Amino acid sequence: MNPLVSLRNIQKTYDGKQLVVKSLDLEVKEGEFLTLLGPSGSGKTTVLMMLAGFETPTAGEIVLAGEAVTRLPPQRRGIGMVFQNYALFPNMTVRENLSFPLEVRKLGTDEIGDRVEKSLAMVRLAAFAERKPAQLSGGQQQRVALARALIFEPRLVLMDEPLGALDKNLREQMQYEIKQIHERLGVTVVYVTHDQSEALTMSDRVAVFNDGIIQQICAPRELYESPANSFVAGFIGENNRLPGVVHKIVDDECLVEIAAGLMVRARKVGIRAPKEATTLSIRPERVKLSPKQGEVDTVIDGEVETVLYHGDHIRAHLKGIGPSTFVIKLPNANGVAGKLTVGAHVAIGWASSDCLALDRMDA
Numbered sequence: 001m002n003p004l005v006s007l008r009n010i011q012k013t014y015d016g017k018q019l020v021v022k023s024l025d026l027e028v029k030e031g032e033f034l035t036l037l038g039p040s041g042s043g044k045t046t047v048l049m050m051l052a053g054f055e056t057p058t059a060g061e062i063v064l065a066g067e068a069v070t071r072l073p074p075q076r077r078g079i080g081m082v083f084q085n086y087a088l089f090p091n092m093t094v095r096e097n098l099s100f101p102l103e104v105r106k107l108g109t110d111e112i113g114d115r116v117e118k119s120l121a122m123v124r125l126a127a128f129a130e131r132k133p134a135q136l137s138g139g140q141q142q143r144v145a146l147a148r149a150l151i152f153e154p155r156l157v158l159m160d161e162p163l164g165a166l167d168k169n170l171r172e173q174m175q176y177e178i179k180q181i182h183e184r185l186g187v188t189v190v191y192v193t194h195d196q197s198e199a200l201t202m203s204d205r206v207a208v209f210n211d212g213i214i215q216q217i218c219a220p221r222e223l224y225e226s227p228a229n230s231f232v233a234g235f236i237g238e239n240n241r242l243p244g245v246v247h248k249i250v251d252d253e254c255l256v257e258i259a260a261g262l263m264v265r266a267r268k269v270g271i272r273a274p275k276e277a278t279t280l281s282i283r284p285e286r287v288k289l290s291p292k293q294g295e296v297d298t299v300i301d302g303e304v305e306t307v308l309y310h311g312d313h314i315r316a317h318l319k320g321i322g323p324s325t326f327v328i329k330l331p332n333a334n335g336v337a338g339k340l341t342v343g344a345h346v347a348i349g350w351a352s353s354d355c356l357a358l359d360r361m362d363a
Contacts, residue, residue, distance in 0.1 A: 002066065003027035004155060004188050005051065010060035012046055012212075020046050022212040024060070028190060030155075033182050035191045037199040038209030039235070045160060047209075048192045052158050053077050065155060080149030080157035080187075084164045086141045088133040094120070094144050095129040101152045119147040122181065139170040146178065150187065159191045163198065175202055196236055200224065208232050229270055230358040233281050238329075240287075242280040242322040246271055246357065254357050256280060259322065264298050265352035270359030278357045284315070284329035286354035289339060289346060296349030302326060304344045316340045318348070 005028035012021040021043045028034050036044035049055040051062060053074035062070045069077050081087075088097050098119050102112045120126040123143035133141050142162060149157050162178075163171045179202050182189050193199055199206045200220040207217040208231075216228040227233035244258040246268075254268045256278055266280055288296055302318035305325065314336055318326045328348060330336050339346070 004030040004065060005190070006061075006063040007047070007051070008061045008063070010047070010050065010062070011058045012043075012050065012055065013058050019058075020212050021050075021057075024212075024214065026207065026214065026217075028156075028188060031186045031188055032204045033179070033189045033191065033202060035193060035199040035203040035206045036209060037193060037196060037206050039194060042209035043212040044192050044194075044207075044209045048158055048160055048190060051190065052079060052081060078152075078154055078156075080152070080154040082142075082145050082149045082157065082159040082162045084161040086133065086145045088141060088144060088148075090133050093130050093132055094125060094136070097133070097144055098148050098151055101148060105152060115151055119151045122150075123147045123177075137170075138166050139174060142166065142174060143177070146181070150181070150185065154187070156188045156190065159189060161193055162191075163193075163195075171198075178202065200236075208235065210235070227269060227356070230279075233269055233356055233358055238284055238327070239281040240284060240322070240326050241324065242282070242326075244278050244280055244357075246274050246276045246278050248274055253352065254278075256357050262298075262300065264355060266355040266357040267353060268357045271357050272359075276359070278359070281356040281358055282350050282354060284327040287328040287330075287348050287350050289328065289330055289336065289348055291347065291349035297352040298355065299347055299349040301345060301347055304340055304342055304346060307340045307342060314340060318346070321348075 007024055007026040010021055010024040011019055013019050024047065036047060038044045046055060050057050053072060057070060061068055064077060089100065092100065095116055098116045099112050102115060120129055123146060125140060125143055128136060128140060163174050166174060175198060191202065203220055205217060206220055206223050208215045208223065210231050216223060216232045223232065224236055227236060233239065242258050244256040246254050247257045247263065248255040249268065249271065252267060253265055254271055256264045256266055258264055258280065264280060271278060291299060300321055302321040304316055305319045306317040308315040312332055314330050314332050316328050318328065
């Protein structure tokens, strides 16, 4: 099946010297939810703005539904847009905000009324149809913006940090609602965020950007479990870091010597040869406390420095394992809190499959 969107060898510079986006090739499948994720200045928003038509590529071609749209103005692309600041008309009611894109397209009065009612029901705002945006909460305003972007039935909807202005609870609620609407309607979504949790929760695929280049594009689980390089490994999720030197390489694993001569098995990411400096990366939730024999591949002792209670889980900071604090995250079950007291010496461990050896050059 042909992709709905193709960006081919796209480049973008604002000053004629520095490329903000570097030779980008990207395809978006029909009906998928693709998230562009990366730190500020990584190029993700510039890509979205070029796709929308608000920015023009310095080089390359954008194809939408088989048609080259690289030089086409935004209003002729038929794309829905949702912004962080909602971009609603403050002098119009909710109903009028939803009607407007249909009136511009010269739909009949009956069809406009029917679509508006369906859209209001979809975002559960029928009771607020005659209110103006200032009379709505942030979450309600964002639902209106979402409904307005979808009401003219575009094949593609672009979302630029749409939940950035909401508090944590509203943000999580809207993540669920947007994903539910996407699955129900089958519309194609390209979503920009710097929030990795949001990207992992909502997306079919995630494209991780850094320095104007896609570092990795794949399903969320693969991104978290099998990062393609050191940047992705460090950017996605929380990591403990232990410096070491590669002692031996066997297939996809390597043996790494860390402090005090301890040898640790790890999956290699970007490692090319023995004697290389490396940084081991271990996620806090993959560390086991007082592991049983045979349960892990590496066991090491540390001293509890701080214990943080989070209700459903316990976080502890340990010292004596590496040059910086080592964090473990454990489910709050089976009396684990009682085993973690400040000053206690504990044994921790992890499986080699949960330990990554990263190329120190960009770790």
